[in-house]
Amino acid sequence: MTQADDTLVSVPLHSVAHGRAGDKGNRLNVSVMPYDPAAYAVLAEQLTEKRVLELYAHRGATNVKRYELPLLPAFNFVIEDVLEGGVNGSLNVDGHGKSNSFILLGMQVRVPGKFVRAVKPAKRT
Amino acid sequence: MANVFRVGNCAGFSGDRVDAPAPVVDTLIELGGPCAVFFETLGERTVALAQLEKRRDSQRGYEPMLERLLESILVRCAEHGIPIIGNFGAANPPGAARVIARLALRLGMPELKIGVVYGDDVRERLDPKTHEVYEADTGLDMGGGEIVSANAYLSAKPIVDALKAGAQIVVTGRTGDPSLALAPLIHHFGWRYDDWARLAIGAAAGHLLECGAQITGGYYYDPGYKDIPDPANIGFPIAEVDADGHLVITKAARTGGLVNAQVVKEQLLYEIHDPAHYITPDVTLDFSQVTIHEIGNNRVEVRGVRGGAAPQKIKATVCFDGGWMGEGEISYAGPNCLARARAAAEVLLERLKLRKLAVKARVDLIGIASVHDGGGGTRWRTYEGGEPQDIRVRLAVSARTQDDADQAAREALALYCCGPAGGGGVRWSTTPRIRTQSYLMLPSDLAPGCRVQSAAQIAK
Numbered sequence: 001m002t003q004a005d006d007t008l009v010s011v012p013l014h015s016v017a018h019g020r021a022g023d024k025g026n027r028l029n030v031s032v033m034p035y036d037p038a039a040y041a042v043l044a045e046q047l048t049e050k051r052v053l054e055l056y057a058h059r060g061a062t063n064v065k066r067y068e069l070p071l072l073p074a075f076n077f078v079i080e081d082v083l084e085g086g087v088n089g090s091l092n093v094d095g096h097g098k099s100n101s102f103i104l105l106g107m108q109v110r111v112p113g114k115f116v117r118a119v120k121p122a123k124r125t
Numbered sequence: 126m127a128n129v130f131r132v133g134n135c136a137g138f139s140g141d142r143v144d145a146p147a148p149v150v151d152t153l154i155e156l157g158g159p160c161a162v163f164f165e166t167l168g169e170r171t172v173a174l175a176q177l178e179k180r181r182d183s184q185r186g187y188e189p190m191l192e193r194l195l196e197s198i199l200v201r202c203a204e205h206g207i208p209i210i211g212n213f214g215a216a217n218p219p220g221a222a223r224v225i226a227r228l229a230l231r232l233g234m235p236e237l238k239i240g241v242v243y244g245d246d247v248r249e250r251l252d253p254k255t256h257e258v259y260e261a262d263t264g265l266d267m268g269g270g271e272i273v274s275a276n277a278y279l280s281a282k283p284i285v286d287a288l289k290a291g292a293q294i295v296v297t298g299r300t301g302d303p304s305l306a307l308a309p310l311i312h313h314f315g316w317r318y319d320d321w322a323r324l325a326i327g328a329a330a331g332h333l334l335e336c337g338a339q340i341t342g343g344y345y346y347d348p349g350y351k352d353i354p355d356p357a358n359i360g361f362p363i364a365e366v367d368a369d370g371h372l373v374i375t376k377a378a379r380t381g382g383l384v385n386a387q388v389v390k391e392q393l394l395y396e397i398h399d400p401a402h403y404i405t406p407d408v409t410l411d412f413s414q415v416t417i418h419e420i421g422n423n424r425v426e427v428r429g430v431r432g433g434a435a436p437q438k439i440k441a442t443v444c445f446d447g448g449w450m451g452e453g454e455i456s457y458a459g460p461n462c463l464a465r466a467r468a469a470a471e472v473l474l475e476r477l478k479l480r481k482l483a484v485k486a487r488v489d490l491i492g493i494a495s496v497h498d499g500g501g502g503t504r505w506r507t508y509e510g511g512e513p514q515d516i517r518v519r520l521a522v523s524a525r526t527q528d529d530a531d532q533a534a535r536e537a538l539a540l541y542c543c544g545p546a547g548g549g550g551v552r553w554s555t556t557p558r559i560r561t562q563s564y565l566m567l568p569s570d571l572a573p574g575c576r577v578q579s580a581a582q583i584a585k
Contacts, residue, residue: 035387069400072415072417093519
């Protein structure tokens, strides 16, 4: 799905950006980097602390802080109290929350089509 | 870049690929020039699991794959003057040193100099009642369990001291992960311990490398979106640092994976809170002005890392006995499997109530919602997508006693005959749990140091 134009499309963040999650105690951080640095501004408008908190509310998140790194460009979201006490207290299969970057990457965003990553079909074996 | 020192990473966690070290060492030898390798195999709770292991057997409690990790590289590293540094001592650095000494004797190297760093074990020095709780951990419930382990994050200095004393391999317990890579750089370049700008480059190199294949395409790989070559044979990373503070990330030759700007960015922010204040025991890092530049094939330069003073206080992680976890799983597949799996989940929760077991429980429907779900199971209860064909029901409980955890987990086993229809493939288990909380200590609370002896002396 590629549209080399400015028409707005609704897509999962995963089509526009990549990221990674890490844990420290009961705190999760999720980084988000747009594939095209030019998408940083439009993502900055939509990836608000409030919307990200809503995405993790069902996991008990209490606060989200967004750090901006426009030179990379990247965002770093620090999400509090989302790991059910952390890797040692959680009953989640994934106590580290390592898979939780893909909660944020599943968020719907509305961006110009030119920012959507062209996908190569995954190889089947 | 002139006067380059290379640091290779040979393991990013306890459980990493045991055939990763050889290509890193091969590459460093081919490139020539001064270099070192490090292993990071000690996660936040790995040390507590190691401590439990040491309780069962006082000779153990170190990295279980230690011999396998070192066997293919120990001789060549010694022959080529490549120091090996690793926190594979875990809860028992002297025990790990004995294993290395015996391996060295077997490989014909009785003179191998082995350094052991001590002083991270602070069980006698830390009082959870009086020491300050690390801010990310305030409000955690420790459940009143007894202390299993208490380990402070030591700085690079004891490792540097061991290298100065001629150690060819340095065994540590808990130390700052980036310190493992920073130490040989301090030793080689003679950096001062308050040269924050240069220490920051070395610590950044350590931070970027400490998770192994996470910066060479492994954890980055997302088929169709972020493809990598040969994912079954990913090369581990190598950092190049020069006297002026240039930092380049590359990887072992003739291996899979890749090093590009995207993967370096992902790892730069991994487990980071405020990117302008990333605290390590040696230096406070500021990544806010960092830029990433692809300068060649699998070569990425990291510019703009800045450093500030090391923290006044030292972080120490305390592990408490956390009771037991019980887990039981059963699979449902084919027609109407979602309804059968949901019914099984509700039956399990009702059974725990009927039996009045003292447990906290959660149920997952693996294939519908599990790792992304909250403890209450809202996602699998409200799921309205397509009809799946294969679901695994998982019950997990925490309990004070192993018996309660086991009795709860066995409720999944009982579903074999008690239904719903077509359940199969039950597995159930209990595992001891550890809870961790971090505290802040003063440098004067600690007395770290190192001891360097030959393999022959240690093995005696």
